[in-house]
Amino acid sequence: MLQSYIMRLRRKRHRLRAFRKHFSLKTVVNRTGKIRPGDVLLFSTMRDEFVRLPYFLKYYRNLGVAHFLIVDNDSSDGGREYLAEQPDVSLWTTKASYKKSKFGVDWLNWLQRKYGHGHWTLVVDPDELFVYPFCDTRPIRALTDWLDVSQVKSFGAMLLDMYPKGRIDAVPYIPGQDPIEIASWFDPGNYMIEKNRSYGNLWIQGGPRSRVFFSDRPKKAPALNKIPLVKWDKKYTYISSTHMLLPRGLNKTYDEWGGERASGVLLHAKFLNTFPAKAEEELTRGQHYSGSVEYKAYAENFQDNPDLWCKWSEKYINWRQLEILGLMSKGNWA
Amino acid sequence: MSVGIVMLVHTAFNRAEQVARHWAASGCPIVIHVDKFVSKPVYNDFVKALADLPHVRFSKRHRCEWGTWGLVAATQCASEMMLREFKDVRHVYLASGSCLPLRPVQELIDYLAERPQTDFVESATTADVPWTIGGLDHERFTLRFPFSWRKNRFLFDKYVALQRTVGYRRRIPNGIVPHMGSQWWCLTRQTLSAILEDPDRAIYDRYFRTVWIPDESYFQTLSRLYSRQIESRSLTLSKFDYQGKPHIFYDDHLQLLRRSDCFVARKIWPFADKLYEAFLTDQASAMKRTEPNPGKIDRIFAKAVDRRTRGRPGLYMQSRFPVEGRENGLTCAQYSVFEGFNDLFENFEPWLARVTATRVHGNLFAPERAEFSGGQTVMNGALSDSAALRDYNPRAFLASLIWNTRGERQCFQLGPRDRIKKIEWDIAKDPNAQVSVISGAWAVPLFKSNLNFSEIREEAARQQRIESKHLDVLRSPWTKARVRIWSMSEFIEAPMEPLQTIIDEIGKQSQHGLSEVPKMSDLSGFGQFLQNLKNQGMHPYLMGDFPVEHHQNEPQSGKRKPYLVR
Numbered sequence: 001m002l003q004s005y006i007m008r009l010r011r012k013r014h015r016l017r018a019f020r021k022h023f024s025l026k027t028v029v030n031r032t033g034k035i036r037p038g039d040v041l042l043f044s045t046m047r048d049e050f051v052r053l054p055y056f057l058k059y060y061r062n063l064g065v066a067h068f069l070i071v072d073n074d075s076s077d078g079g080r081e082y083l084a085e086q087p088d089v090s091l092w093t094t095k096a097s098y099k100k101s102k103f104g105v106d107w108l109n110w111l112q113r114k115y116g117h118g119h120w121t122l123v124v125d126p127d128e129l130f131v132y133p134f135c136d137t138r139p140i141r142a143l144t145d146w147l148d149v150s151q152v153k154s155f156g157a158m159l160l161d162m163y164p165k166g167r168i169d170a171v172p173y174i175p176g177q178d179p180i181e182i183a184s185w186f187d188p189g190n191y192m193i194e195k196n197r198s199y200g201n202l203w204i205q206g207g208p209r210s211r212v213f214f215s216d217r218p219k220k221a222p223a224l225n226k227i228p229l230v231k232w233d234k235k236y237t238y239i240s241s242t243h244m245l246l247p248r249g250l251n252k253t254y255d256e257w258g259g260e261r262a263s264g265v266l267l268h269a270k271f272l273n274t275f276p277a278k279a280e281e282e283l284t285r286g287q288h289y290s291g292s293v294e295y296k297a298y299a300e301n302f303q304d305n306p307d308l309w310c311k312w313s314e315k316y317i318n319w320r321q322l323e324i325l326g327l328m329s330k331g332n333w334a
Numbered sequence: 335m336s337v338g339i340v341m342l343v344h345t346a347f348n349r350a351e352q353v354a355r356h357w358a359a360s361g362c363p364i365v366i367h368v369d370k371f372v373s374k375p376v377y378n379d380f381v382k383a384l385a386d387l388p389h390v391r392f393s394k395r396h397r398c399e400w401g402t403w404g405l406v407a408a409t410q411c412a413s414e415m416m417l418r419e420f421k422d423v424r425h426v427y428l429a430s431g432s433c434l435p436l437r438p439v440q441e442l443i444d445y446l447a448e449r450p451q452t453d454f455v456e457s458a459t460t461a462d463v464p465w466t467i468g469g470l471d472h473e474r475f476t477l478r479f480p481f482s483w484r485k486n487r488f489l490f491d492k493y494v495a496l497q498r499t500v501g502y503r504r505r506i507p508n509g510i511v512p513h514m515g516s517q518w519w520c521l522t523r524q525t526l527s528a529i530l531e532d533p534d535r536a537i538y539d540r541y542f543r544t545v546w547i548p549d550e551s552y553f554q555t556l557s558r559l560y561s562r563q564i565e566s567r568s569l570t571l572s573k574f575d576y577q578g579k580p581h582i583f584y585d586d587h588l589q590l591l592r593r594s595d596c597f598v599a600r601k602i603w604p605f606a607d608k609l610y611e612a613f614l615t616d617q618a619s620a621m622k623r624t625e626p627n628p629g630k631i632d633r634i635f636a637k638a639v640d641r642r643t644r645g646r647p648g649l650y651m652q653s654r655f656p657v658e659g660r661e662n663g664l665t666c667a668q669y670s671v672f673e674g675f676n677d678l679f680e681n682f683e684p685w686l687a688r689v690t691a692t693r694v695h696g697n698l699f700a701p702e703r704a705e706f707s708g709g710q711t712v713m714n715g716a717l718s719d720s721a722a723l724r725d726y727n728p729r730a731f732l733a734s735l736i737w738n739t740r741g742e743r744q745c746f747q748l749g750p751r752d753r754i755k756k757i758e759w760d761i762a763k764d765p766n767a768q769v770s771v772i773s774g775a776w777a778v779p780l781f782k783s784n785l786n787f788s789e790i791r792e793e794a795a796r797q798q799r800i801e802s803k804h805l806d807v808l809r810s811p812w813t814k815a816r817v818r819i820w821s822m823s824e825f826i827e828a829p830m831e832p833l834q835t836i837i838d839e840i841g842k843q844s845q846h847g848l849s850e851v852p853k854m855s856d857l858s859g860f861g862q863f864l865q866n867l868k869n870q871g872m873h874p875y876l877m878g879d880f881p882v883e884h885h886q887n888e889p890q891s892g893k894r895k896p897y898l899v900r
Contacts, residue, residue: 137586142603149579158652189715189738192727193650202655206730208716215720218727225652254653258662260645263653312716326649326737332575332642334635 003198011246014237017102018109024096025071025107028080031090032067032115039066040140042122043112045104046072048281049126050079051274054176056126057086063130064139065122069115071107073098090115105238116232120144123228123242124266129180130157130228131319132264133330146333147231154245155229156253157264160186160327161207162316163271163308172273179269180316186267187211188314188325191224201225201244201251208308213297222294226266227253262331265322271308337362337443338423340412342405343431344369344398346604347380350431354384356614360439363389363420367408370395391415401483405517405549406542410530417527424450427520432601433570434583434613442569442597446520453525453561456515456568457554475512476503479546507537512545515554518570518600521561528560529553571596573635576643581635588612594631648766650733664729664764665736670745670840671767671815674775677749678822679852683707689850690840692743698735699728699752714738721753728757736766743840750776750797750804758807767815769808770836773801774822774877778855781863791870801876823878829854 035041042065049056057068072080072093083089094107101107112121122140124130132143132155147155162183164171171182191206204225205218214221226242230250237246244251255261275298283295314325322328339357343350343366354364364387368377377395384390393412398404409428416426425446435442446452460471477497481489506512521529532538538556542548557564571594573581580601583591585608591599592612602609645654648666656662676682676696687694687707696705703711704719711719715738717731718724724731736744748754748761761767776797780790808817816839820832830851861880868874 134584134586138584139605141605142584145603146582149582150577156652187716189734190717190723191651191734192730193652193655194727195655202652204652210723211712211716211718211720214723215718216722218720218723254655255642255645256655256657256660258645258656258660259643259654260641260649260651261653263651310712310716311710312712312714314716326646326651329645329651329653330638330641331653332638334581334638 007246007248010239011235011237014106014109014239014246015113015235018106018113018237021096021101021106022110024094024101025092025110026094028072028091028093029084029089031088032069034088035067035115035119037118038141040064040120040122040144041066041116042068042124043108043116044068044070044124044126045098045107046070046075046079046126047098048075048077048079048278050075050077050082051173051175052126052179053079053082055178057089058176059129059178060122060124061088063135064141069111071104071111073104103241105241109237112232112236113234117234119232120147121230121232123230123238127179127268127270128159128228129267129269130264131267131322131328132157132229133262133319133323133328133333135264135319143333144229144231152261153231154227154250154253155262155264156202156225156227157229157266158191158204158327159207159224159226159268160265160322161209161224161268161270161308162186163208163313165309165313167307168271168275169273179272180267182273183269183271184316185309185313186316188312188327191327192218196244196251199239199244199246199251200248201227202254203243209294211310212308213294213300220293220297227251228266229264260329260331262333263328265319265328267316336422336424337439337446338416338420338426339364340409340416340426340428341366341431341433342369342398342408342412342428343367343380344372346431347376347383349602349604349610351380351383352610352614353429353431353434354390355387356435357439358387358389360443361389362439362443363391363416363423365391365393365412365416365419367393367398367412368395369408370397370404389420391419399482399484401547401549403543403548406552409549409553413526414530417523417530424523425520426523426526427569427598428518429570429598430518430600432604433518433598434600434602434609435598436571436591436594436613437597445597449565451522451524452563452565453519453521453557454565454567454569455519455521455554455557455561457513457558457564457566458515459511459513472512473498474514474546474551475506477546478502478504478544480544483546504541507541508534510538510555511558512551513554513558514547514551515566516568516570516572517549518568518572518598519553519557520569521553521557525557525561529556532556532559569597571599571631572601573631575635576639581638583609585609590631590634648733648737650730663766664760665733665766667736667740667743668766668768669736669743670836671748671761671769672745673748673770674772674822675770676747677775677778677855678772678825679854682852683747685850685852686745690743690745690837692745692840693739695744695746697749697752698732698746699724699748699754699757701751701753704731705747725753725756728753729760732757732760745840750800754800754804758804762807762810762813762815762817765814765816768836768839769815769817770832771805771808771817771819772822772825773805773819774798774874775825776801777822777864777874777877778857778860781857781860782855787866787870791867791872794867794874795872798872798874798876805876821876821878823880826854826857 042060068089070083070089070091074095083091108123163185164183165185173182187207191204194203196203202225203223205221210218210221223243228242239246279295279298283299339362341364357364381392393415396404396408398408413426481493483490542552575581583599583602585606588608647663683694693707695707698704703721704724706713706719715734717734780794861882864874864880865882
């Protein structure tokens with residue numbers, strides 16, 4: 001009882017934060033008038049990701065995302081201008097601190113509250129590609145319609161770190177190219193799960209980042225659990241990135257009685273040749289989680305041997321492969 | 335014009351229109367019922383869109399909420415209209431707006447023309463069918479259900495509970511026997527009109543109005559009163575999942591549906607363009623002319639339900655994280671744990687690998703690192719040998735290892751030097767584990783070591799303490815693993831017998847049997863070593879009795895049987 005009261009207060013506080021932080025957002029172009037009922041909306045925040053944008057937009061348009069609502073955090077690489085030209089993008093920009101906005105969560109919470117109510121909303125970073133069961137034959141609307149019928153309000157998709165074979169700076173990434181062509185390998189079976197008692201979500205760690213950078217202090221390894229797809233209500237709020245939400249019921253994207261719920265994967269194409277420069281920059285800005293501990297670890301380990309590949313790495317083929325490996329599930333969707 | 339179509343529509347009107355035109359093109363008259371919930375302009379547009387078809391009628395609109403009487407009322411009205419307005423209709427086919435005819439309509443017409451007296455309605459008594467949602471089967475017909483299950487679950491449940499406590503039972507009118515079955519039927523004019531014109535219809539209607547899910551029982555029950563010949567199956571292919579909602583068909587089901595041989599499928603996703611395109615054109619004649627057989631699709635949907643309710647045993651992942659006791663197997667396959675064997679035998683691991691053709695690891699839970707077979711630093715699944723990573727979540731480590739190596743049996747060593755505290759219970763409770771213990775064998779490496787005796791004494795005491803606790807775990811009533819424990823003295827009396835038992839149980843023995851024997855450490859002086867420990871005040875007991883005079887490997891008479899726990 002007390003617990004749920006505390007959670008309620010927390011949710012309100014986050015909503016208040018979102019309200020406070022939204023003043024720093026400046027509209028670049030607002031095309032939200034084009035949004036139709038039932039559209040699947042994508043929310044994202046980005047900084048200097050121009051090189052990734054063409055493929056990112058193509059990938060999600062192809063899945064059937066109807067509108068992109070993007071917060072640009074002071075890009076200087078031309079990405080903002082590029083996005084502003086896209087007919088299905090609404091764009092906001094801000095020079096405010098990424099860290100102080102809870103890594104963009106406050107900004108997006110605000111936009112979702114304003115434009116996402118009643119829609120299925122997908123919150124992803126520009127280096128994340130959403131994969132769900134049957135994504136090669138069914139548009140995202142098929143998934144959300146099915147979730148609606150099943151009375152499911154949130155859909156989990158674990159972050160799966162993708163990396164190339166050999167030095168990560170060996171092959172240059174060309175704009176418009178599928179990043180998975182280069183970063184096509186992943187760790188198939190070294191993940192660790194714990195339940196977060198207070199929020200009810202699962203806390204997943206593991207993968208190449210745990211294996212290579214955090215093998216001596218696993219607790220510090222980044223969280224891989226994500227709940228990117230939610231039938232949004234203006235009362236909802238993300239708490240920490242898209243790792244968890246309030247109200248807590250939305251975090252229960254897993255089954256506890258032995259069965260499997262449907263789930264997807266976010267292919268995380270972070271480790272391209274663009275990474276070392278980015279890591280360096282992030283390190284000096286210090287705008288990332290927990291004192292950018294992650295980037296410090298990368299800097300230490302990547303200096304001499306930037307290779308994440310090992311003998312047991314698996315090469316990505318399609319969602320069915322991930323299903324068989326047990327990284328995602330069709331649940332009862334057939 | 336012998337088949338009339340009654341169509342219940344509440345959404346996706348462009349698709350409903352497309353399907354209606356398809357039926358009409360083959361000369362079938364259609365009566366459409368549109369849910370009252372649909373707004374007036376939308377309804378009017380829909381009516382207007384179909385205005386050019388002469389044999390399409392629209393019946394009085396009712397509110398059709400799932401599992402309520404409205405659906406039956408709508409069907410009654412539309413059927414009455416059909417029988418009244420189209421005199422030469424012989425069969426009436428009940429379909430929905432999201433139904434899709436798979437075979438050419440003419441085939442359906444011919445099929446029914448050959449069976450003029452047959453009613454196709456799935457109709458079974460409650461005792462005989464497993465599809466009960468919410469734990470209600472016969473009570474559907476003996477309780478009242480005035481509250482919506484979807485919208486008012488709380489009141490629904492409370493009201494059911496209340497009726498159960500006070501022992502309320504409704505009388506079933508006229509002694510009819512309640513039957514249930516798919517909502518989608520195809521009845522003959524004779525049967526259908528007999529139901530609709532029954533002098534007692536008011537009584538039945540009043541009764542079924544508060545039965546739960548009357549659309550699956552009204553016609554299914556009453557047709558039993560009048561039909562001359564019932565085929566208890568639906569001509570409509572429709573699959574339900576474990577929550578009782580229909581599975582939806584998408585573009586990628588095209589081949590599956592082609593092979594289904596059914597006349598009509600439900601329910602089709604409104605945006606499945608390829609399906610509509612493929613089946614609503616005349617080329618659909620590519621389908622074979624055979625008896626309908628929805629069985630072919632069964633497997634795929636049964637599997638989906640199984641995956642959702644039971645899942646894959648031994649898998650822990652983002653959408654399957656069972657609470658303790660509901661794992662349906664902590665791991666996904668059998669594995670063997672050996673304790674003390676590599677202390678007692680010099681070449682136990684390579685020997686075991688040779689005779690069993692399994693994957694044999696060293697001490698996976700060793701304090702320094704996970705000793706994977708062949709000295710690998712990374713194993714299947716990119717599992718790291720880092721001790722820190724392993725100890726961070728040993729249970730995930732073990733479950734992942736067994737999951738990643740599906741199809742190949744895993745064996746590993748365990749001992750009191752290892753980090754066993756956080757994993758011993760998981761192994762003990764896992765029915766997939768085969769645990770074999772030679773208790774006290776940890777003393778052999780100490781015996782061979784070059785440590786100062788005081789250090790040895792301390793270490794021996796520590797390891798004995800740990801192993802003793804560990805044996806308590808293995809002997810606890812919660813243990814589900816297959817556990818065998820021998821004391822060391824017991825084991826070395828006749829080592830081959832227990833080894834043979836273990837190897838047999840693994841069941842992957844190479845043909846030539848145990849032609850080769852592992853080499854036992856030289857134990858001369860071991861008895862004296864234990865005596866020295868005793869003299870120092872440390873009492874080694876887990877290894878059994880060793881006389882100070884040593885007689886190694888001499889089989890004694892009267893071998894003891896291995897000690898099998900559970």
